[in-house]
Amino acid sequence: AQKVTQAQTEISVVEKEDVTLDCVYETRDTTYYLFWYKQPPSGELVFLIRRNSFDEQNEISGRYSWNFQKSTSSFNFTITASQVVDSAVYFCALSEEADKLIFGTGTRLQVFP
Amino acid sequence: NAGVTQTPKFQVLKTGQSMTLQCAQDMNHEYMSWYRQDPGMGLRLIHYSVGAGITDQGEVPNGYNVSRSTTEDFPLRLLSAAPSQTSVYFCASSSQGARNTIYFGEGSWLTVV
Numbered sequence: 687a688q689k690v691t692q693a694q695t696e697i698s699v700v701e702k703e704d705v706t707l708d709c710v711y712e713t714r715d716t717t718y719y720l721f722w723y724k725q726p727p728s729g730e731l732v733f734l735i736r737r738n739s740f741d742e743q744n745e746i747s748g749r750y751s752w753n754f755q756k757s758t759s760s761f762n763f764t765i766t767a768s769q770v771v772d773s774a775v776y777f778c779a780l781s782e783e784a785d786k787l788i789f790g791t792g793t794r795l796q797v798f799p
Numbered sequence: 800n801a802g803v804t805q806t807p808k809f810q811v812l813k814t815g816q817s818m819t820l821q822c823a824q825d826m827n828h829e830y831m832s833w834y835r836q837d838p839g840m841g842l843r844l845i846h847y848s849v850g851a852g853i854t855d856q857g858e859v860p861n862g863y864n865v866s867r868s869t870t871e872d873f874p875l876r877l878l879s880a881a882p883s884q885t886s887v888y889f890c891a892s893s894s895q896g897a898r899n900t901i902y903f904g905e906g907s908w909l910t911v912v
Contacts, residue, residue, distance in 0.1 A: 736897070
């Protein structure tokens with residue numbers, strides 16, 4: 687069965703700290719896709735990244751980076767030098783088919799000045 | 800959120816009333832879906848569609864109907880609203896399902912009293 691676990695319910699950091707959000711997934715398929723979305727206080731869902739199961743390369747986009755490890759079924763997200771604007775709920779999601787996403791329960795990140 | 804439009808943004812319903820949440824996209828995407836977001840539970844799939852005339856159930860379909868008569872529109876109907884359907888509803892679309900970016904609308908906040 688598909689499942690996404692985000693064990694960290696809430697994380698608080700001070701600005702400029704690095705923070706890693708954990709995501710562990712379960713799937714029986716060899717072909718699948720992993721996503722991260724950001725939900726700021728305004729409520730919309732902002733797409734951050736999509737990764738397919740055949741591409742284990744880590745990715746960096748500015749202060750954001752992602753570590754995909756199939757051996758541990760993890761797709762962790764790191765924010766370097768966090769800023770107050772990073773405060774949001776972050777969701778990890780898994781898809782095996784179509785656009786059917788299985789979401790984790792989210793991690794609320796609070797960045798204090 | 801480019802190109803996925805949801806209406807209304809806010810709605811209060813009385814128990815037993817019916818209503819339709821509208822979703823439209825102008826990106827000619829084949830895949831469209833509806834999710835609901837409840838506190839502590841992430842987002843859960845209600846219904847999805849892989850093209851005009853084709854719909855299927857997701858994880859939590861009870862109490863909801865959908866149809867896909869055109870590529871652009873994917874309305875979600877609540878037949879007889881219940882307090883348990885108080886939630887935030889998100890519509891999503893993509894061109895190749897999870898093989899491409901999945902875009903979300905800005906959400907519809909529904910309260911059933």
